Amino acid sequence: MLTIGLIREGKVPADNRVALTPAQCRWLHKNSPEIKIIVQHSASRCFSDNDYTRAGIEVKEDLRECDILLGIKEVPVDMLIPNKTYLFFSHTKKMQPHNQKMFAAILQKEITLIDYECLEHEDGQRIIGFGFFAGIVGAHNGMMAYGNRMQLYQLQRVYENKDYRQLIHTYFGLKIPAIKIAVTGSGRVAHGVVEVMNLMGITEVEPDEYLERKFAYPVYVQLKGADLYTHNQTKTYKREDFHLHPGNYRSRFLPYSHCTDILINGVYWSDDVPRLFELSDINETFTIQTIADISDDERGSVPINIGDQSMKDPVYGIDRITKHKTAPYLSNSIDVMAVSNLPNELPRDASRYFGEQLIKYILEDLIKGGSSIIERATIVKNGTITKPYEYLTEYGKSSS
Structure with missing residues (x-):
């Protein structure tokens, strides 16, 4: 059983989009019995906690039991759970200064970071996004x-x-x-x-x-x-x-x-x-x-x-x-x-569109444990920068 968590967005200003809508979570539970989805409490998400509960999805605060955590925007350092696999838009591949502290924390906490922006077909065409x-x-x-x-x-x-x-x-x-x-x-x-x-x-x-x-x-x-x-x-x-x-x-x-x-x-x-x-x-x-x-x-x-x-x-x-x-x-x-x-x-429309792409092109690879597409989008694996992104080594050394 693979347990997937939808995290609460912590970046300021708040973002209220989500990677999977309640209807999509319900469909996945029905059609993919090998996965379980848990949603973290959020007061700002475009779909309420009750929307997920009514869809039969467990809503709770603690996501430490999850294998994979799905977000949208950058995750604040104090919200990062060690030794987990995260998917979100990290905005680190261009060595953006405002995300350097987060990137260093990802390394220190031995996290695996898969960046949505880096999910690409063989020809370099982006697979999912807003x-x-x-x-x-x-x-x-x-x-x-x-x-x-x-x-x-x-x-x-x-x-x-x-x-x-x-x-x-x-x-x-x-x-x-x-x-x-x-x-x-x-x-x-x-x-x-x-x-x-x-x-x-x-x-x-x-x-x-x-x-x-x-x-x-x-x-x-x-x-x-x-x-x-x-x-x-x-x-x-x-x-x-x-x-x-x-x-x-x-x-x-x-x-x-x-x-x-x-x-x-x-x-x-x-x-x-x-x-x-x-x-x-x-x-x-x-x-x-x-x-x-x-x-x-x-x-x-x-x-x-x-x-x-x-x-x-x-x-x-x-x-x-x-x-x-x-x-x-x-x-x-x-x-x-x-x-x-x-x-x-347009958070509901955008979330629905994003989740459709995630289910169609990426989720099966995650359930199977990976693919070449997932591998190319993995910037950090268990706290170590992967070879295609080694140019980020100096960027990841500073937490200031």
């Missing part, structure tokens, strides 16, 4: 911010709606002006963004049309790998080579910054990936008014992302001259929407 709903909420918030800035239309906040279905109804009759929107990326985030564009009645156009034409109606362009990056020497783009050697490429985005009103960014970024633009590119020809940085890397692909905002207050301004933070919607600023837990605005 990207689709991050794209939904991020696109909505970006469009909302532009509407607030220009005072041309108004959108409700996503979290004011019961669920995604109700949110869609708020788009009926919405009139978007003749603006241009650049959508970057090709993964789940971009799929969510494109869904919102289509629901809002915004027309997709090809990159050359977007750059050369004016339109009497709102349009968007989706910019993928070859549209965004080119090799410094060969002037070509090869996906595999780009992922192996991104430092050999430069950004092709700048022409789009001269004719775009809203940028909705969903590209993956790391230190050696070219930024979409640089601070010095923000001049009188830079027409972008609003940026929804769904990827949300501080000073990353969007260099004027200077840090997270909260779900309740998602937008800030950046002065075009000083590049300092301002209030949003000022005439001399660019508005930036940057929130790290966007799917939390």
Whole structure:
């Protein structure tokens, strides 16, 4: 019998998503008698303790009997149980400073850490995540911010709606002006963004049309790998080579910054990936008014992302001259929407979607004791950093 625990989220600000919904837990108990699921008490989860109890799932505080513990966001040090296997988004693979203390504690407590972000198919395609709903909420918030800035239309906040279905109804009759929107990326985030564009009645156009034409109606362009990056020497783009050697490429985005009103960014970024633009590119020809940085890397692909905002207050301004933070919607600023837990605005839909992927692609491997997919996503095994992640060794030595 494999015992799986759903932990209470401890990160501040609180996240109310969960890896498995009550209905999914009930289905697993019925169809997989070799596993038992226990849920830790939580007052903030989008599904209540009673929801799980009614589904026949035990709810308790102590999870030490569990073999595997499933969370969503980073786990506070004082909540980590020694010698357990955890699955959550650790945000440590890029050596993020704010999670260094947690990573050191994982090593000290001889924990096994399997990171959802590192669960990938053989070709490097991510298997599970909340990207689709991050794209939904991020696109909505970006469009909302532009509407607030220009005072041309108004959108409700996503979290004011019961669920995604109700949110869609708020788009009926919405009139978007003749603006241009650049959508970057090709993964789940971009799929969510494109869904919102289509629901809002915004027309997709090809990159050359977007750059050369004016339109009497709102349009968007989706910019993928070859549209965004080119090799410094060969002037070509090869996906595999780009992922192996991104430092050999430069950004092709700048022409789009001269004719775009809203940028909705969903590209993956790391230190050696070219930024979409640089601070010095923000001049009188830079027409972008609003940026929804769904990827949300501080000073990353969007260099004027200077840090997270909260779900309740998602937008800030950046002065075009000083590049300092301002209030949003000022005439001399660019508005930036940057929130790290966007799917939390649609927690039930996002949790259901995530749990479906977890059951379909990962849970069977966990029950069987592992797989190559699980192995590649294991950053730490019993307190020892695994070979693919040995570059994190120095990162894990400090607990300050």
